[in-house]
Amino acid sequence: MRNKVIRAGVIFLVIAALCTVISRGLYVASIANVTLQTPRMYTLNHDIEMYGIVEQSREFVVLAQANQIVTDIYVKTGQEVKVGDPLFAVDMEYLGQQIDSLENEIAQLEYQIRDAKNQEADRRNQEALAQKQAKENYDRTAAKWEKQLAKDAKAVEDARRAYEESLKKKPENGDEQAGEAQAEQDQLLAALKEAEAQYEASVSQKEDELFTAGQNLESSKVTGADSTSEEQLQLQKEQTEKNLSQLTELADREGKIVSSAAGMVSEILVRTGEFTPSTASALVADMSSGIKLTVTLGADEAKYVGQDSGVTIRGKDREGKEAVLTNVEIRSIKEKKESEDSLSSFEAVITSPETVFAPGTNVSVEIRNQSAEYDTCIPLQALHEEGADRYAVYITEEKDTMIGKELVARKVMVKVIDQDAEFAAVDSDTLSSQQNIIYTSDKTIEDGTTVREKD
Amino acid sequence: MKKMQKAGKFIFGCMVIVVFCLPVVFLFTGSLKGTEELRESLGAVISGGEGSFQWSFFPAxxxxxxxxxxxFDSPEFWTLFWNSVRMTGLILLxxxxxxIPAAWGFARYRFTRPVFRIYMILMMIPFQVRMVSEYLLxxxxxxxxxxxxxxLPAxxxxxxxxxxxxFFVxxxxxxxxxxxIDGASETKIxxxxxxxIGKAGICSSLMLSFVEYWNLIEQPMTFLDTKSLWPLSLYMPQITEARTGVSFAISxxxxxxxxxVFLAGQEYMQKGIAAFMKDE
Known part of the structure; x- marks a missing residue:
């Protein structure tokens, strides 16, 4: 009996050992296997790669007389030209008609100028005559009234003298002579008053007439503005002569528009049979001016790009071989916002004095920008987004459990200062460089989950 | 009369057996019940819920x-199980x-008796009294x-x-x-x-020690901080009310x-007690 019990006890212990192993195996299989990393110092790369089309840095504009009919185009886009090479030709007959028309127009303008000149002279003469007449009228009026006033003043004086003399006379005989003397005095007094009244009236009338004559004189001095018709016609004539000169020059070249600089035809803006525009007819790229590219950057990319950022351009050169150009600089970065609601984007113009790449070549542009060195950087894979601009990482802590020392995941909220494609710089106040960060895990982990470092 | 006495003894014995076995049966049936069923039965007792204690010995x-x-899902149970086995085994060893040699010395050599009396006084001191001095030591x-x-203290x-x-005395x-006289040395004797001769007593002592140290709780709780060293007796307090069924299964x-162990050594225990009583 005892032996059986002992045997059963041993079997129980063996089963217990097996169960121990199985339970341990199941437990280990359920634990997340993680890789750990410690935060480290790192310089973030804000390298941006994009594509662009090469353009020539400078282009010459080829202007031709407007409204000429294009008959021939001698070049095509991408063709190299020298100074004086013909680019396209216009119709000579139509050109000749235009020259004739301009010459007629010039002749008409000359007649018009002459007419304008004569009209102006007549106007001036009339104004001078009117002024002279007004002056004469004024002088005559003044003289007339001087005489009249002198005459009236003398009459007043005479009447006053007669009256005063009558007052001095004493009648010798009685009332009859006194009465006659009185009547005479009254008459003389009335005559005096009348003379004075006449004098006053003359003064008043003189003033009125002189005022009127003076106004007429002033009016006659106001001359009209000088007519500008002649000058305008003169200008018009000069312009027409200039146009004629240009058309004549074109005619002398048999209607051919030539290139004014050496370069490569980058665009032809005219078509056979159509009129030449008043704007550019063709664009010729200056081969010696270097190349440029215009690339578009998003708002997130643009904040890392500055004019001192290093740039490398890669692509196929003029001979078709892969080339790398490092003598490149960013000339300008400007914000480009198409509408109020759209997101901001930025346009960067990149230039190089070298002409390794032909205009129109599709090249890749790499803009290098390194940030300052950050003390605490973690792989981007270790960062977990917890909401808008909120991030967390899982660190490991050693926990004493009944099985032994185990690693437990703890969630720590961190503040991300900067990040690139691989790493994120976090605030060293939220995370220390001594802590182990869970980098990858083969299972989902949460705060408090037991984890195991991968072998 | 004798038959009645025999029947009475039998009934009394059965009653005693039922009373003593009841806790074990309670544990066993509880370990077979689902969580919900246990909550209904024990909710009023364990978590202070409404209702009263109600128990059915047959799980629904x-x-x-x-x-x-x-x-299978609790590796910590087995860790603590083997801790208990190791601890108990080392103590018994x-x-x-x-x-055994100490008991023999005290029993057979009279000059050791004064020491033995002092030694027995130590037996009277419970662990709670000597806990602090033991901790410092x-x-x-x-x-x-x-x-x-x-x-070592055990x-x-x-x-x-x-x-x-x-037994030795x-x-x-x-x-x-x-x-x-036959020339045997003291060691050989x-x-x-x-x-x-003292085998029965030795086995009894070891059995009682096994039971005592298998269920040891005070000393490990006081002197062991590292959880991976705890014996199985400390696993039970970690079980929460929500895992009552698990606690029954562990029990x-x-x-x-x-x-x-008891089954293997009960014969010695009986012999030992019989011999002890006979001497008395």
Whole structure:
């Protein structure tokens, strides 16, 4: 009996050992296997790669007389030209008609100028005559009234003298002579008053007439503005002569528009049979001016790009071989916002004095920008987004459990200062460089989950 | 009359058996009940819920889920199980090496009796009284938070010495004198005569020690901080109310090894008690 019990006890212990192993195996299989990393110092790369089309840095504009009919185009886009090479030709007959028309127009303008000149002279003469007449009228009026006033003043004086003399006379005989003397005095007094009244009236009338004559004189001095018709016609004539000169020059070249600089035809803006525009007819790229590219950057990319950022351009050169150009600089970065609601984007113009790449070549542009060195950087894979601009990482802590020392995941909220494609710089106040960060895990982990470092 | 007496004894015996077995049956049936069923039965008692305690010895929806959870999903249970096995085994081994010779010495050599009396006084002092001094001693010996901090004080426990002393002191001196006359050394006398004669007592002592140290809780709770060193007795307090079924299953599993030990040694226990009573 005892032996059986002992045997059963041993079997129980063996089963217990097996169960121990199985339970341990199941437990280990359920634990997340993680890789750990410690935060480290790192310089973030804000390298941006994009594509662009090469353009020539400078282009010459080829202007031709407007409204000429294009008959021939001698070049095509991408063709190299020298100074004086013909680019396209216009119709000579139509050109000749235009020259004739301009010459007629010039002749008409000359007649018009002459007419304008004569009209102006007549106007001036009339104004001078009117002024002279007004002056004469004024002088005559003044003289007339001087005489009249002198005459009236003398009459007043005479009447006053007669009256005063009558007052001095004493009648010798009685009332009859006194009465006659009185009547005479009254008459003389009335005559005096009348003379004075006449004098006053003359003064008043003189003033009125002189005022009127003076106004007429002033009016006659106001001359009209000088007519500008002649000058305008003169200008018009000069312009027409200039146009004629240009058309004549074109005619002398048999209607051919030539290139004014050496370069490569980058665009032809005219078509056979159509009129030449008043704007550019063709664009010729200056081969010696270097190349440029215009690339578009998003708002997130643009904040890392500055004019001192290093740039490398890669692509196929003029001979078709892969080339790398490092003598490149960013000339300008400007914000480009198409509408109020759209997101901001930025346009960067990149230039190089070298002409390794032909205009129109599709090249890749790499803009290098390194940030300052950050003390605490973690792989981007270790960062977990917890909401808008909120991030967390899982660190490991050693926990004493009944099985032994185990690693437990703890969630720590961190503040991300900067990040690139691989790493994120976090605030060293939220995370220390001594802590182990869970980098990858083969299972989902949460705060408090037991984890195991991968072998 | 005799038949009635026999029947009465039988009934009384059955009643005693039922009373003593009831807790075990309670645990076993509880370990087979589902969580919901246990909440309904024990909710009023354990978590202060409404209602009253109600228990059915036959589970409505029996399940082995709790056993599976303990045996396969709880590796910490087995860690603590083997800690208990190791601790108990080392203590018993130590007691065999130290306690048995000590008891023999106290029993057969009279000059050791004064020491033995002092030794027995120590047996009266409960652990709660000597806990602080023991803590300071272990700290000085750098045995805190170590399995030896539990094993060594238990190895030198007075209780097994006391039990074995009673067995060894009952061996007739004439037997030993005869062996001395035949030229046996004291060691040989101890190993060839003392130990075989005292086998029953030794087994009894070891059994009682096993049960005592398998369920040891105070010393590990006081002196062990590292959870991976805890014995199984400290696993139960970690179980929450929500895992009552698991606690029942653990209680049953914890009982198995002591049950085997008891079954294996009950004969010696009976002999030992009989011999002790006879001497008395």
């Amino acid at each position: 929806y029996p399940t082995l889920r709790h056993y599976v959870e303990v045996v 130590g007691q065999i090496i130290v306690g 272990l700290r000085r010996l750098e045995l805190l938070d170590s399995l030896w901090g539990i094993v 190895v030198f426990s007075t209780y097994p010495v006391f039990i074995l002393f009673q 009952s061996i007739p001196e004439e037997v030993l004198d005869a062996a001395r 101890f190993l060839k005569i003392g130990v075989p 049953i599993l914890v009982m198995i090894l002591p049950f085997f």
